[in-house]
Amino acid sequence: MPAIEAHHLTRRFGSITAVDDLTLTVEEGEIFGFLGPNGAGKTTTIRLLTGVLTPDTGTIRIAGIDLRTDPLPAKRCMGIIPENSAVYSDLTAIQNLTLAGRLYGLPAADRNARARSLLADLGLADRADEKVRTFSKGMKQRVSIGCAIIHEPAVLFLDEPTSGLDVQSRRLVTGMIRRMHDQGSTVFLTTHNIDEANTLCTRIGIINRGILAATDRPEILKQTFDTTQSIEISFAREIDPSVFSHPNVLRIDQRGDKLRIVTDDPDRAVKYLAAWADREGVRIASLNTLGPSLEEAFLAITGES
Amino acid sequence: MVLPLFFQGALAVAGKNVRIYYTKPPVFIFGLLFPLFLFIAFFMGRGLALSRFYPGFLAMTLFFTASSVGPLITPWEKRDRTYERLLSYPLTIGSIILGDILAGALFGFAISLVILVASLLIFSLPVGDPFIVLAAFLLGTIAFATLGTLLASPASDTPATVMMLSTLVRLPLIFISGIFIPLADLGGAAQAVAYLSPLTYLVDLFQGAMNGTGVIGPATDLAALLAYFLLFGAGAVYFQRRNVMKGL
Numbered sequence: 001m002p003a004i005e006a007h008h009l010t011r012r013f014g015s016i017t018a019v020d021d022l023t024l025t026v027e028e029g030e031i032f033g034f035l036g037p038n039g040a041g042k043t044t045t046i047r048l049l050t051g052v053l054t055p056d057t058g059t060i061r062i063a064g065i066d067l068r069t070d071p072l073p074a075k076r077c078m079g080i081i082p083e084n085s086a087v088y089s090d091l092t093a094i095q096n097l098t099l100a101g102r103l104y105g106l107p108a109a110d111r112n113a114r115a116r117s118l119l120a121d122l123g124l125a126d127r128a129d130e131k132v133r134t135f136s137k138g139m140k141q142r143v144s145i146g147c148a149i150i151h152e153p154a155v156l157f158l159d160e161p162t163s164g165l166d167v168q169s170r171r172l173v174t175g176m177i178r179r180m181h182d183q184g185s186t187v188f189l190t191t192h193n194i195d196e197a198n199t200l201c202t203r204i205g206i207i208n209r210g211i212l213a214a215t216d217r218p219e220i221l222k223q224t225f226d227t228t229q230s231i232e233i234s235f236a237r238e239i240d241p242s243v244f245s246h247p248n249v250l251r252i253d254q255r256g257d258k259l260r261i262v263t264d265d266p267d268r269a270v271k272y273l274a275a276w277a278d279r280e281g282v283r284i285a286s287l288n289t290l291g292p293s294l295e296e297a298f299l300a301i302t303g304e305s
Numbered sequence: 306m307v308l309p310l311f312f313q314g315a316l317a318v319a320g321k322n323v324r325i326y327y328t329k330p331p332v333f334i335f336g337l338l339f340p341l342f343l344f345i346a347f348f349m350g351r352g353l354a355l356s357r358f359y360p361g362f363l364a365m366t367l368f369f370t371a372s373s374v375g376p377l378i379t380p381w382e383k384r385d386r387t388y389e390r391l392l393s394y395p396l397t398i399g400s401i402i403l404g405d406i407l408a409g410a411l412f413g414f415a416i417s418l419v420i421l422v423a424s425l426l427i428f429s430l431p432v433g434d435p436f437i438v439l440a441a442f443l444l445g446t447i448a449f450a451t452l453g454t455l456l457a458s459p460a461s462d463t464p465a466t467v468m469m470l471s472t473l474v475r476l477p478l479i480f481i482s483g484i485f486i487p488l489a490d491l492g493g494a495a496q497a498v499a500y501l502s503p504l505t506y507l508v509d510l511f512q513g514a515m516n517g518t519g520v521i522g523p524a525t526d527l528a529a530l531l532a533y534f535l536l537f538g539a540g541a542v543y544f545q546r547r548n549v550m551k552g553l
Contacts, residue, residue, distance in 0.1 A: 050393045053550065072310040075395040086390040090325045102317040103394040105310065147390075157393075 001064050003028045003155045003186035004049060009058035011044055018044040019055070020210040026203075028154075031177070031187040033201035033218075035194065037302050041210040042190045046159050049188065050080050063154045076104055079148035079185075083160040085140040089133035093124055093143050096132060100147035111150075118146045123172065138169030145176055149185075156180055158189045162196060174200060198294045208302045218294055225297035229266050230290040233273055234258045236283040246272045258286075262296070311403075314396040318404025319411070326374055326381070327412060331468045336373030337416065339472075340366045347485055359430055360511030361484035364445070366420055368504050369475070371413025371446040375453025376471040378405050379545065383462035389553050398546050402454055402538070409450030414442060433514035437523050441510040444530040448503060451537040458544030462553075478502045487512065488520045503533040 004026040011019045019041045026032045036042045047053040049060060051071050060067040065074040087096045097115035106114065119128045122142040127135070132143055141161070148156065158177065162170040177200060181187050191197050197204055198218050205215040214221060228250060234257050241252040241259055248269045251262040263269040266289050277284050326332060344362050348355075382388035391401060421438075424430055432438065456471040482504035483491060491499055499505045506526040513519020519526070 047389075052389055052392045071397060072314070072395045075393065076310075078393070080390065080393040082386070082390050082393075084386045086386045088321070088325060088387055089385065091321075095324065099317065099321055100394070102320070103314060103396065105313060105395065 001028065002026060002061075003030070003063055004032075004188060005059075005061040006045075006049060007059045009045070009048055009055045009060065011048060011053060011055050017210050019048065022058070022207070022210070022212050024205060024212060024215070026155075026186060026188060028186055029181070029184065030203055031181050031189065031201045033197035033204040034188065034190040034207065035192075035197055035204060035298060036190075036207035040207045040302070042207055043159065044210075045207065046157055046188070046190055050078060050157055051075050076151070077154045079151065079153035079156045081141075081144055081148045081156070081158045081161050083163055085137070085144040087132050087140055087143045087147060089140075090131060092129050092131055093119055093135075093146075094128045096143050097146045097150055101150045104151035104153075106151055114150055115146070118150060122146055122176070138165050138172075141165060141169060141173065145173065149176070149180055152183070153185060155186045155188065158187065158191075160191055161189065162191070162193060194293075194295045194298055204294075206298060206301045213301050221297045221301075222292040222294055225300040228262050228264055228296060229292060230296075231261045231263060231266060231269055231273065232258050232286075232288045232290055233261065234285040234287075235277065236285050239282065244273070244276065248272070260290075310395060311397065311400050314394070314400040315403035315407065318391070318396065318401055319407035322374065322378055322405060322408030323411065326377055326408065329377060329381070331377055331464060332373050332412070335468060335472060336370045336412070340369040343479070355428060356430055356516065357487070358484075359424065359428075360515050361482075361487070361508050363417065363421060363424075364482075364504060364508040364511050365479060365484050367413050367417040367442070367445050367507065368449050368479070370416040371409050371449035372453035372456070372471070372475060374409040374412050375405050375450055376456040376467045377464055378408070378454075379457040380459075380461050380464045380467045383553060384464065386553075392549070398549065399542060402541050402545060405454045405457070406447065406450045406538070409453045410446040413446040413450060417442065417446070431515050433511075433516070437510060437514040440523075440527060441507055441514065441530075444527055444534065445507040445510075448530045448534040448537065451534050451541060452503070455537045455541040455544070458541060458548060478504050481505070483508045487518070489518060503530065506530050506533075 002025045004024070006022060006024045009019050009022040010017065022045060034042055034045065044053065048055050051067050051074065054068065062074040063077040065077065067074045091099065094115050097118060098111045101111035101115060116128065119125055122145065124139060124142055132140060135143065161173050165173065177187055189201065201218060203216065204218050204221060206213050241254060244252060246269065248263050248265040249261055250264060253260045261269060270289065343365065348358060379388065382391060425432055456474060457467060459467060459470065461467050481498050482502040483499050488496065488499055488505065488509055506521065506529040509519045509521045510523055510526040513523055
């Protein structure tokens, strides 16, 4: 049985169609990444799938339960981690988690023990009884995660879960996503972080202007939509990218002290770069050839390259 | 299956509201200080008989306290970005509104009960018919808490704006409701206008139960409060559903 089934979802706001006839199935046990440029319809889709908004047309089933006709049982199967942590700053961490447990229908006897155990897992055991208003953004996001998984949901929705977090909090969040997945939860993740989607997701959907433009495994998307390859090169001194001109060098992006050179023929491009460095007397600090990237595939699909 | 889930959700929302919103300054100012200052301004230094105006003052306290929590909750949650998450929990708009009503009603009931008991003990005022007083307390707090929730319906995510709007609505209801001039002393058009205020029926219930000077009659008063509760509740569900995404 699919964990999430959406059929012909359409949602309009006045004259704007935010989601246009979207059909999507996420199988049980998948980590599904949902990507799209700003304003593409990601947030509206996640609001429709989580029951915050109702579609103008179309149906949604969560773990086989119709969200329109049985919203409360369907919502009990989900856990939602919104982008802006969205926890009650006037409550303590433990009160936030026990409130979520109560709303998800956990028995009173289990709520407190489960909340304490989760807070320990999230590295907040010693702050459990402090009001959340004193917490950093990363700590609030951890409380938010605790609220979403206290009932061990079958389906976990995450909206930009690592946006604006420091490295430790980001690792903790991705670790928790993997752990929930290992324990059997299906994960639906929206993100702007393409590397994150590439490393976490078993399948990816790309939405553009309200229409689901592509759905497949990340490697298949890369091979289908990115026919280019890249070379990442770093020189011992700073080089102006505009000095490179070769028919097989399609585009050059500056990335810190490295240049990423998009090419349709890595062999010729590498030989050209090596010859140029030799001629100019510039030492090459590092050189890597890279395969098709999800970022290039994303840009090709959304037409923003 | 769904019915218990609905009420479980409403009770959880009410519990959350009690923890978070009872101590917010706007609730204290508009729910407690405001009726107290109104009473002091009207009553002090005028040599009025307390027993004559006490039912009106009690009704005003109940009205302000019960309707002061509701307007704050939704805009506060929209501003803090917790409202969208609340909608994604196993709740419906109806169960969220019921939770807000219960929190407002409990606040109004508790504060008004304390004032009633303290007044009875200190000033030896007549308790009147306890059943009518209890029914008035229950129906009055629920109806006015529902009004408070209806007042939260505008799409604003600025609590101060909604609190100002709610004061703008509540104050005229006070002045036309027979608190400052008993309903029996009002005549013609003034009495007709008084019947438009839901507070009039609560004042009349208390006047009838405590002083025996009710004009309308307890059955009609209770029926009117019930009708206002249903009207406010239907309005709150309609407008909050319509404005659900505004301010998110």
